[in-house]
Amino acid sequence: MQEAKKKTSLKAKVQKLGTSLSSMVMPNIAAIIAWGLITAIFMEQGWFPNAHIAKLITPMLTYLLPLLIGYVGGRMVYEERGAVVGAIATMGVVVGAKVPMFLGAMIMGPLGGWCIKKFDQLFQDKIRSGFEMIYNNFSSGILGMLLAILGTYVVNPLVVAGSNFMSKGVDFIISIHMLPLANIFIEPAKVLFLNNAIGNGILVPLGIQQASTAGKSVLFLLESNPGPGLGILLAFMFFGKGSAKGSAPGAAIIHFFGGIHEIYFPYILMKPALILAAIAGGVSGTFTFQLLGAGLKAAASPGSIIAILLMTPKGSYLAVLSGVFVAAVVSFLVASVILKHDKSTGDDLAEKQAEMEAMKAESKGKEMPSSQAAQDSVDSYADVKKIIFACDAGMGSSAMGASLLRDKVKKAGIKDISVTNTAVNRLKDEQGLLVVTQEELAERALQRTPSAMHVSVDNFLSSPKYDEIVANLKALSQIQDKPQATENTVKTAEAGDLGNVDFTKVEEVNFIRHDQHIGTVTMATSLFSDSMKKANKQTPIKAVRINELEDSDKHLVIVTAAAKKNLAVRYTDIQTVVVDDLLTDKKLQDVVAKLK
Template structure:
């Protein structure tokens, strides 16, 4: 199970770093199908989707496994895959690039001391070229048949669910996986490649809406604002971040703190998906992040009404059920929820310089938002010499002085002796009193 989780995380990381290219390809599709009606934009979109992106994924996979040299070998391996034009070129490019990068690093480490002086560049170039081509050939003969069958099997299953009208039921799988931080893998590693396959036969795909719908999260947060008056200021900012910023992780802690709310999220997601299905709504490309703005940008204008209705319905259903679930707890906040107050300043400063790393699943969502907000907070507090970064859990550097993550995500962190501060919600600055006190000279050296 642990190995499977690491593989999924690795694949999700590679996909996430290619998201800007996916969004660009989708935007080109939107423009080419809209008022511009430009066939060259459509061709550019296809080139990005079926050539540039797979090759780039091979490069990224090779770089992760074998450094710069591994990236070159991964590019060659991915190019060999793309030449065959398989239905699963993106996944196979990542696999081929990973193999080429891994063997590149291992092989060069073994032979670098045996290369005759003056022949280093020749041997290295020949080794990289041969390794990249061998990885491509291996993928072509052994991996393509298996991957093509798997993609076809999964795709046919989902398309059958769409035809039978039961696609909304996938909410029973998506929502539980989202709140345990598998949201990026579900969207980028599963729905994205299958959605691109569906675009080959349809003008749009509902698969791009199944995970990115911000309605359930919006409903959870709105319910907290309605039930708990002293949380409204915090909830209003969270609602904006979640719906317009597309940072869905912001509502996960609230569901994890009261698991009954998961039923409300599933019901809202199911209702929204049913609306998408009935109205025939879909997107022309992936929406990342899952913001109302990016969703509308990636949707054809003829689908706007159905998309907006689906989001609003899912938010309303989730909010109503969440209010009913939490009504018995009104006025009885947990200790974590009561920890919403202004931070007290401490005059004695101890930390003159520190590198703080905000950590989330892929290092591009809630951690980036939290890092930007915390930088502003440091300026207000007059703290200088503090550097703030955001990374994924598997890329925390050795020079990190402090690690910050959501409490519910802490179990995914690698073992470390670095001070680790956990908060209920990364983007809620009211939860950083302990970290600020530590930076100013008070408090303990972090919590694991």
């Protein structure tokens, strides 16, 4: 559990601004892709030229896309009323514009939503019953008209001037072959989960403006290039260690073909020096794109090689694939050198995260939770009815995290708990909500949903906290369904009667490992294993964390009385033997004798 700071940090403010820009574009990516496909296929130089269908290209670029962005921008601020006023206001900057008015839409959409929101706060409560419809329609219409006029005479000229300035700046950077240096900033920003803000908030609008005149833009490839991430994951496949090496092949497939770049971020965060590999790959890839004249017709989202090839104009496939290949090779070579000189053991990422949390707790003098603390942990989930994963854009990694937890919840037999995902800026405060976010976004999530329960994780794709969530929800449901089971189980275990254990069902013996007694449990597991070997017994012996157990009578757990109480609020079907001492209790030999 995380408590966000009361004061908004500078980093959170930057993320909030970037995400606001990105979130106006992300819901409209499908429309941008539709425009890009029509352009690539039916324009005069397209795959299948069709003059009649090509008439869609200019109106979609000039009117449809900016209006959609303005609509979404207004909705972000003030639901449907804000969306309508935002779209009306956007029309003011669209009409007569000589450039695609994406930046203007990003200004007028939220401005329209904000204005109608403030207007309602001042006057809505003063409207008499029966006049609500008149007020709603005319207030939105009049305010939208005024904002559209403002957009036509004030915002439009400013945005046109700014767009022309930025366009010339981009053209100048490209002309002097300095564009690759942009990746020095883009790659570290991606790892800080600002990838959507940079890609969709900045590069996509500028890229569309460039593509509208040149037919393609290299800017669409700067953030979406999967080459740098692929090279790093390939390096882990060959030179990584432990579970990081084992998980790299699957991550590479998801990253390269699925376009979910967030999946390789934890690998860099685990070994920060690898950011040099990402930067080197990004710079070299962009240099290759620029050298060969590569570009895309429209944004490739997600950043999958499939999406990139679909957005590649006729005759540019070799240039695009060359840039991706060069980026992958360079990042692979740099990452390989770093990993070869790495002295770490490459332990499982989830286990490392759990150990880090334990070390933090130990450094603060925290004790192993008492039975009351365990009960309080379970009780804190009593009101949870819905779980929402929230990430920067509401897609990609949060969708996969939600899928993983949804599967765990289903397997645990927990009913009436929905698990979904959304963008952090679309969270709504409500009772019975559990919000799961990345630690980078925890502060903003808490600001939007102060009444919700919050859990933050390092990595959506691998976190021990998922098991903790499931264990608490399951324990709660079991306590509600079987109020006497826990009490009866505790009494039986504390009586220490081995006759109440069905040894014929036992397929694994477990010792509970926690951070205050790692040495004791490790030694106890080792001694018990030795006793089993001497007795020629084959039942597996494992030390596990309390949340890693399966609630099944196939597990026999050897615990002390204090630890047994923590088990009692989480599990009802496991079998237990309570001992006074994990190392010397004579009952341990009786257990060995009865096991198979």
